[in-house]
Amino acid sequence: METFLHQLVAGFATGGIYASVALALVMIYQATHNINFAQGELAMFATYICWSLINAGVPYWVAFFSTIAISFCLGVLIERIIIRPVERAPVLTVVTVFLGLLFILNSMAGWIFTYTIKSFPSPFPKHPPFGWTFISSHELGAVGVTLVVLTLLYCFFRFTPLGLAMRAAAQNPDSSRLVGIRVGWMLALGWGLAAAIGSTAGMMVAPIVFLDPNMMSGILLYAFAAALVGGIDSPGGAVLGGFLVGILENIVGAYLIGTELKLTVALVLIVGVLVVRPAGLFGKVIVTRV
Amino acid sequence: MNELVRKKLEPLPLVAIALLLLAACALPFFLSNYSTFQLTMVLVYAIALLGLNILTGYNGQISLGHGAFYAIGAYATAVLMDKFGWPYWATLPVAAAVCLLAGFLFGLPALRLEGPYLALATFALAIALPQILKYKHLEEWTGGVQGIVIMKPESPIATLFGQKMNSDRWLYFVTLAVTVLMFVIGWNLLRGRIGRALVAIRDQPVAAASMGIDNAMYKSLAFGVSAMFTGVAGALSAIVVAFVAPDSFTVFLSLSLMVGMVIGGLASIWGALFGALVVQFVPNVADHISKAAPGAIYGAMLILFMYVMPTGIVGAIRLAWGKLRRLRKS
Numbered sequence: 001m002e003t004f005l006h007q008l009v010a011g012f013a014t015g016g017i018y019a020s021v022a023l024a025l026v027m028i029y030q031a032t033h034n035i036n037f038a039q040g041e042l043a044m045f046a047t048y049i050c051w052s053l054i055n056a057g058v059p060y061w062v063a064f065f066s067t068i069a070i071s072f073c074l075g076v077l078i079e080r081i082i083i084r085p086v087e088r089a090p091v092l093t094v095v096t097v098f099l100g101l102l103f104i105l106n107s108m109a110g111w112i113f114t115y116t117i118k119s120f121p122s123p124f125p126k127h128p129p130f131g132w133t134f135i136s137s138h139e140l141g142a143v144g145v146t147l148v149v150l151t152l153l154y155c156f157f158r159f160t161p162l163g164l165a166m167r168a169a170a171q172n173p174d175s176s177r178l179v180g181i182r183v184g185w186m187l188a189l190g191w192g193l194a195a196a197i198g199s200t201a202g203m204m205v206a207p208i209v210f211l212d213p214n215m216m217s218g219i220l221l222y223a224f225a226a227a228l229v230g231g232i233d234s235p236g237g238a239v240l241g242g243f244l245v246g247i248l249e250n251i252v253g254a255y256l257i258g259t260e261l262k263l264t265v266a267l268v269l270i271v272g273v274l275v276v277r278p279a280g281l282f283g284k285v286i287v288t289r290v
Numbered sequence: 291m292n293e294l295v296r297k298k299l300e301p302l303p304l305v306a307i308a309l310l311l312l313a314a315c316a317l318p319f320f321l322s323n324y325s326t327f328q329l330t331m332v333l334v335y336a337i338a339l340l341g342l343n344i345l346t347g348y349n350g351q352i353s354l355g356h357g358a359f360y361a362i363g364a365y366a367t368a369v370l371m372d373k374f375g376w377p378y379w380a381t382l383p384v385a386a387a388v389c390l391l392a393g394f395l396f397g398l399p400a401l402r403l404e405g406p407y408l409a410l411a412t413f414a415l416a417i418a419l420p421q422i423l424k425y426k427h428l429e430e431w432t433g434g435v436q437g438i439v440i441m442k443p444e445s446p447i448a449t450l451f452g453q454k455m456n457s458d459r460w461l462y463f464v465t466l467a468v469t470v471l472m473f474v475i476g477w478n479l480l481r482g483r484i485g486r487a488l489v490a491i492r493d494q495p496v497a498a499a500s501m502g503i504d505n506a507m508y509k510s511l512a513f514g515v516s517a518m519f520t521g522v523a524g525a526l527s528a529i530v531v532a533f534v535a536p537d538s539f540t541v542f543l544s545l546s547l548m549v550g551m552v553i554g555g556l557a558s559i560w561g562a563l564f565g566a567l568v569v570q571f572v573p574n575v576a577d578h579i580s581k582a583a584p585g586a587i588y589g590a591m592l593i594l595f596m597y598v599m600p601t602g603i604v605g606a607i608r609l610a611w612g613k614l615r616r617l618r619k620s
Contacts, residue, residue, distance in 0.1 A: 035406040037413065085597060091405035092352055093596050096552050099545060103589030111582035217541065221417050224410055260425060267418040271411050275399040
């Protein structure tokens, strides 16, 4: 029972990380109907920035928040400079540009920070909280950070004029433009926010998986699965999907097939959801008119 | 794309192809064994890229996971040679058949996926692949993390035209023969009815269906044939390298194939050759700068080509050729 509880809670903790990355994917998908293959590498690069800040002697939380700010700017810049020219291009072109971005971020990280695996500090205490044995402080902290991020985002989109404008721009760009919303900048802001959310996920997962340029590939795969399970155009669904997939991964890994095939579980989930119910649990079923 | 409509070859390209073949036959006698091996790998990649191009370039189904079919072909050959003692040449048709089937089966669910979703599913396949190959219950066949070492086939003839015929040169000629065969098959497939149907499905699926093209059939067949080409390339690579292991088939391989196809030229048979040169030699040269350089150069090339020359190297050559002709006329 104890181990089961531990698996469940650990799944919840990693699920929070998948949920964050999935949410970042959904934000970009909603605005542009593109799947950002470089999302994981963006988060990884942000984590390296945080690592170098901490190594330079900056206190953890200062480094944490400056990394979020830097990631936001990076996301906005990437949208403005690299993505904007291919906004209306065919799918293959956009996918190719995302792959180019993935290659560049990955090798830049390797170039600047080398490929040796680094340990990344956790801001939370080493001993388990309140004497509980089934959860580590870092896991609890990661869940907490994820929930804070999600709440902030929800409030931003629900209660601020800017959030409303962003939602409008994503839903109906033409009408939004008519009422004076600068749609292009809303897209850039969306990219910035997605990069910022992704960076928190990267910084929360790095103490668990250690820091190296390829650390996000598995996590990105699970985030894809999470976004698809929840419905790729539904932010709430993506969050729920993240937690579901995280728990599923841990339970299946512990009791059914072992840890060696974890990525294959994600592959099966992705193909399964896409084939059986492409809209996911909460997504809109797309009907095209011929 | 124009090649499709052109029914017969003009004399000029025919002469060019003959010269190219002649040069390809003569080259290994002037090169070191290692350079010959590199050239062999260029041919191998050319076959794989032609396969990917049939699917993505001509039929518009984006695959980021073609490394998987490359790996299946390579493992089919390695297992047959290592566990069953088959001669290397006999494994090629089997690898082709296995990959045709595997591609066709993967193509069935892929029918329901469009654009970015298919890219996503195949991307997942590429990432998960090494793990599946390492799986302990398959270890008896695949050799697990260690992979399989196979014997490099010896050349059956000792000398040719007074030149030594070592195993590197022999394998080069075997690969060249297979490459020519595959390109002729590919060219025949794409220039006629089937090629037009594939392009029609890519550009106007609804119109294609209403003209009587069986979209589902053609799309899954394109997947199968494409996987077969790539699988043959994988099988050849296993023979040439004499070694297969899960870590030679990472997501980097799949993405490299994608890079080669895009840079060589989408929907172009010749693009496969140019792409293969890029995939083989860019990492080779860039590795001298830094371990990270190949990725950085690939990424920069991808984005740059998408902005400036979406039709790849072949598109650039065609553009230059057209300008030259117009200049001469005026």
